[in-house]
Amino acid sequence: MGIFSTKMSSETHSVKSALVMDFIKSDKIVIFSKTYCPYCKLAKEVFDKLNAKYTEITLENRDDGEAIQSILGEMTGARTVPRVFVNGKCIGGGSDVKALHQKGELQKMIQA
Template sequence: MTRSKKVDMDSPKASMVKELISSDTVVIFSKTYCPYCTMAKEVFNKLKQKYTAVELDHRSDADEIQMILGEMTGARTVPRVFVKGECLGGGSDVKALYESGKLESYFSNA
């Protein structure tokens, strides 16, 4: 994959993404039609853990946000799930953490 332009991690948009990530305990960068995004949200619903979902398909700046997330996390795919500012990965990663019982540990010492 070739990157057409370098991501400016000091840009106002990157600052906004970082602010979003720190705005809630759980932040999910998502697309409403994505089955992996739905999977990630269902895990947090089962845990009765509230989250902030940033639905990129409803935003005009989605591509720019995904480029910033790619720079931050090494992947620009959705979902990108953050818990307490840490990227846990995508839907399959979150589901695996949930099924192993490890996901709850992120919230037990709150």
Template sequence: MGSQESLKKARTLIESEISKNKVQVFSKTYCPYCKMAKDALKAAGIDYNVMELDNRSDGSAIQDVLKEMTGARSVPRVFINGKCIGGGSETKALQVQGKLVQMVNAS
């Protein structure tokens, strides 16, 4: 568990990224579910911002805060219009159902 200071910084960063990006993905470069989520967004023609946590020194603190915020520490964590829609399987299912674009355009 990260220090209170690192968790506070991670929360500020996460909230900033979620608020300035319509679609924000917290990911790891080697994770097959992260690839599934990114591929589903690409297939739906949706622009998204991605933060690869394995490339960051604060990746673990970010995952700790994501667990507090979303109930899961696993990646990917996909946010659309500020709301966590879940991970790779959920993102893929929404894309297959044609709902991803609707969600992005709902704001």
């Protein structure tokens, strides 16, 4: 394996970054998740309780899921899933979503 085997070319990185931004802009609530992740399930349950529609991008079902997760890491400072965006802003992961909901702040963000 070459030293560049785990790195994306700058062209590929730009295309994937644009794709991630398109996903984030595609809906008021966007969740980048993995089906087996308990924190992803937690975040989705919170939005389901609020009857809030969201777009889910399931990373392990995509050929470019690892690349997307790396780009999300660069954008948000964390590679962990879920990466939850509301109105284009990353609000964190599952525990963050639950905490915002418990404080009543999540509802305000969704209605903004």
